[in-house]
Amino acid sequence: MKSTRINIVFLALAVTATFFIISSLTGDMTALAGEGTNTATISVTTEGSNWDNYNIIDYSSSILGGTASSWSWNFDDGNTATSSSGKHTYSKANTYKVEVSAKLSDSSTTVKNTTTVTIKEPALVASAKLDLDLSDETLKYDSRTPGAVSWSWNFGDGGTSTLDNGTHVYTKPNDYTVKLTVRSPAGNTSYYSERIDMNKLMAYFEASPVKGGAPLTVTFDDRSYKNPDKDYYIKEWYWNFHDSGSDNNTLTKKTGANVKHTFEKNGNYTVSLTVTDKNRNTDTYSTVISVGDEDAPEARFTLDDDYEKSGKSPLKVKFIDKSKPSDKTKVDLYKWEWTVYDEKGSKYKQIQKYKSYDPEFEFTDPGTYTIKLVVTDDKGFTDTETKKDYVKVTLDLSATFTASPTSGHKPLDVTFTATPAGSNDYPVSKYYWEYGDGYTDTTTSKMTTHSYKSTGTYTVKLTVTDTKSHTYTYSRSNYITVSDISSITAATTPTPAPTKTIVTTGSSGTKIFGIPGTEYFRSEMNRFYGFYEEYVNLLSGIFGM
Known part of the structure; x- marks a missing residue:
C-alpha cells in the first residue's frame, strides 16, 4: 500500500515536471519564434518630402530562413493590410507605430516585428497668381500653394473670399494690397501679399x-x-x-x-x-x-464623301478631321476649334472640342462660306488650315411691287402691292416697307397704303422675309412724285387775254342816249362791264374755256 502511494506521488511529480518543461518551451511561442532563424524583418520608409508624397510610406517584410503563409500589418491609424509589401497613405502628420505579423508556412507559429515612422509636413509656402483686367477692373485670383487646405483672401477694399481661386470686381480704381492666408492639414499657416496699382496707365x-x-x-x-x-x-x-x-x-x-x-x-x-x-x-x-513647323501639329480636314459643299438652302455639310501631332515631338492634340466665316468675314458658326471631332454644319442663309480649323497640342503649339469660299449656298427668294398712283399733289395717298416670285423656295411671311419719307411699315399682307404729306420725289424699298427668316430687298428709285397744288395750277393756267380798258370822261359820249345828267350811270355801267370781262378771262384761264 505504501509502495502504491509512493508510485502515485512519483507519477504526479513526473506529470508536473513534464508540463512545466513543455510550458517552458512553448509558453510565448511568438516571442520565441521571433528569435533565431525564423525572424520577421520590417522595412518602412517615407516615399518623399514633397506635398504630393510626404505622407506615403513604402512597407515590406520577409522571413529570415523561411517563408510566411500570411501577413498582417497595423499602421496605427485604424488601417491594416494583408500583403508582404505595398504602400500606405496617412491622412495627417504624426508619429506612428507600424507592426507586422507573419504566420510561418511550416508551422502555426506567428512572428512579429514593429518599428516607428514619423510623417512630417513639408514647409508651407504661400503663393498666388493675380491677373487684373483693367478694362472692367476685375481681378482673377488663384492660390498656387501646394499643401494648402484652407484659404483666406483680403482684397484691400473690404472684399474677402475663402475659395482657392475666383474673381473679384473692384468698384473704384485705386492702389490695393491683396493678402492671402493659407493653412495646411496640420494647421500650419503661411502668408502672401501683392500690391496692385489701378491708378496708372498700363499696357497689356x-x-x-x-x-x-x-x-x-x-x-x-x-x-x-x-x-x-x-x-x-x-x-x-x-x-x-x-x-x-x-x-x-x-x-x-x-x-x-x-x-x-x-x-x-x-x-x-x-x-x-x-x-x-x-x-x-x-x-x-x-x-x-x-x-516652328517641326514642333507644331498639322491641322487638316476634308469634306465627307457623302456630302456636297454647294447647294440650295438648307445645306448640310460634314467635315472629316485629318489632323495629326508633330512628327518631331509626338505631343498629343487636345483641342480642335472649327470656325465658319460668312462673306463679310463675320463668324457664322463655331464649335470647340477637346477630342477629335467631325462636325456637321447646316447652312440656312445663302452665301459663300470660309472654313477654318485650328488644332492645339498639349504643349500649346497650334496649326491652322483655312479653306476660303469653300461652301456655297443658294436660295430662291425675290419680290417686286407696284404703286398707284405714282404722282399727284399733296396729300397723296398711294397703294402699294407686292408680288413675291413664284419660284421662291419658301412662302413670304412678312413685308417691310420703307416709303422714303422717313416712315416705315411692317405688314403680313401684300397690299398697304401710305399717305405722303410733303412734296418731293421718293425712293421706295421693300424687304420680304420668308418662313425660314431669309430676306430679300427690292428698291425703286425716284418712284413717287408729290407736288404742291399751286405748282399744278401754275403749270396748267394759260396766259389771260388782254383786258380792255374803258376810259370815261365828262364828254357827251358818256351820257346815256345823250340825256343830260346820266354821266354817272354810264360810268358805273362801263366799270361793271370791265370787271365782268376780267372775271370771264380768269375762269377761261383756269378751266381752259
Missing part, C-alpha cells in the same frame, strides 16, 4: 495663338488700361512685332488698337505694345510668339 494685350507652325497668323487683343477717374486717355498704340522679314514690322495706331500679324518664318518673336496717353506717359508690355 492678349495674343492668340502664341505657338504654331509658319505661316502663323496671330490676333493681338489690346487690353491696355487708363484710370477713368483721371484724364489719362490713350492717344497712341505702337506695336513692334520684331519680325524683320515683314513689311509690317511695326505699326502705329491712333484708334482701333486690336491688330493681326502673320509670321511667315520660324522663330521666337518678342511682340511689344507701347501705349502713350495725352500727357505723354508711356507703358510697355511684351510677350513671346513661337513659330
Whole structure:
C-alpha cells in the first residue's frame, strides 16, 4: 500500500515536471519564434518630402530562413493590410507605430516585428497668381500653394473670399494690397501679399495663338488700361512685332488698337505694345510668339464623301478631321476649334472640342462660306488650315411691287402691292416697307397704303422675309412724285387775254342816249362791264374755256 502511494506521488511529480518543461518551451511561442532563424524583418520608409508624397510610406517584410503563409500589418491609424509589401497613405502628420505579423508556412507559429515612422509636413509656402483686367477692373485670383487646405483672401477694399481661386470686381480704381492666408492639414499657416496699382496707365494685350507652325497668323487683343477717374486717355498704340522679314514690322495706331500679324518664318518673336496717353506717359508690355513647323501639329480636314459643299438652302455639310501631332515631338492634340466665316468675314458658326471631332454644319442663309480649323497640342503649339469660299449656298427668294398712283399733289395717298416670285423656295411671311419719307411699315399682307404729306420725289424699298427668316430687298428709285397744288395750277393756267380798258370822261359820249345828267350811270355801267370781262378771262384761264 505504501509502495502504491509512493508510485502515485512519483507519477504526479513526473506529470508536473513534464508540463512545466513543455510550458517552458512553448509558453510565448511568438516571442520565441521571433528569435533565431525564423525572424520577421520590417522595412518602412517615407516615399518623399514633397506635398504630393510626404505622407506615403513604402512597407515590406520577409522571413529570415523561411517563408510566411500570411501577413498582417497595423499602421496605427485604424488601417491594416494583408500583403508582404505595398504602400500606405496617412491622412495627417504624426508619429506612428507600424507592426507586422507573419504566420510561418511550416508551422502555426506567428512572428512579429514593429518599428516607428514619423510623417512630417513639408514647409508651407504661400503663393498666388493675380491677373487684373483693367478694362472692367476685375481681378482673377488663384492660390498656387501646394499643401494648402484652407484659404483666406483680403482684397484691400473690404472684399474677402475663402475659395482657392475666383474673381473679384473692384468698384473704384485705386492702389490695393491683396493678402492671402493659407493653412495646411496640420494647421500650419503661411502668408502672401501683392500690391496692385489701378491708378496708372498700363499696357497689356492678349495674343492668340502664341505657338504654331509658319505661316502663323496671330490676333493681338489690346487690353491696355487708363484710370477713368483721371484724364489719362490713350492717344497712341505702337506695336513692334520684331519680325524683320515683314513689311509690317511695326505699326502705329491712333484708334482701333486690336491688330493681326502673320509670321511667315520660324522663330521666337518678342511682340511689344507701347501705349502713350495725352500727357505723354508711356507703358510697355511684351510677350513671346513661337513659330516652328517641326514642333507644331498639322491641322487638316476634308469634306465627307457623302456630302456636297454647294447647294440650295438648307445645306448640310460634314467635315472629316485629318489632323495629326508633330512628327518631331509626338505631343498629343487636345483641342480642335472649327470656325465658319460668312462673306463679310463675320463668324457664322463655331464649335470647340477637346477630342477629335467631325462636325456637321447646316447652312440656312445663302452665301459663300470660309472654313477654318485650328488644332492645339498639349504643349500649346497650334496649326491652322483655312479653306476660303469653300461652301456655297443658294436660295430662291425675290419680290417686286407696284404703286398707284405714282404722282399727284399733296396729300397723296398711294397703294402699294407686292408680288413675291413664284419660284421662291419658301412662302413670304412678312413685308417691310420703307416709303422714303422717313416712315416705315411692317405688314403680313401684300397690299398697304401710305399717305405722303410733303412734296418731293421718293425712293421706295421693300424687304420680304420668308418662313425660314431669309430676306430679300427690292428698291425703286425716284418712284413717287408729290407736288404742291399751286405748282399744278401754275403749270396748267394759260396766259389771260388782254383786258380792255374803258376810259370815261365828262364828254357827251358818256351820257346815256345823250340825256343830260346820266354821266354817272354810264360810268358805273362801263366799270361793271370791265370787271365782268376780267372775271370771264380768269375762269377761261383756269378751266381752259
